[in-house]
Amino acid sequence: MGYDPDFRAWSPGTLLLGETIRDGCARGDKTFDMGTDRFEYKRRWRTRTIPVSRYAHYTPCSLRTQLLRWKRFLFPEHPAAVGSKA
Numbered sequence: 001m002g003y004d005p006d007f008r009a010w011s012p013g014t015l016l017l018g019e020t021i022r023d024g025c026a027r028g029d030k031t032f033d034m035g036t037d038r039f040e041y042k043r044r045w046r047t048r049t050i051p052v053s054r055y056a057h058y059t060p061c062s063l064r065t066q067l068l069r070w071k072r073f074l075f076p077e078h079p080a081a082v083g084s085k086a
Helices: 005-010 012-027 040-045 065-072
Strands: none
Touching: 005 012, 012 040
C-alpha cells in the first residue's frame, strides 16, 4: 500500500474536507475558515479569500510580551509576527 498521485482527489483528507464543507453548507454556514497557512490543497477549495488580522494586548512588562517581541525581532517573516497573509 502506498501513495498514488493519480488518486489524490480521493485521499482521506480530501474526502473529509469535502464532507466538512458540505455539512457546513447544509447547516447554512456562509464561510469556512481554512486557517492562515498557505497550502496548495486549499487553493482548489476556495472561492475567495478574506483578509483577517488578530490583535492581542498584553501587559507591557509581562514575560509573554517580551517573548513575542523577541520572536518578531528574530523571525520577522513568520506569519505570527506579521499577521495573516490569506
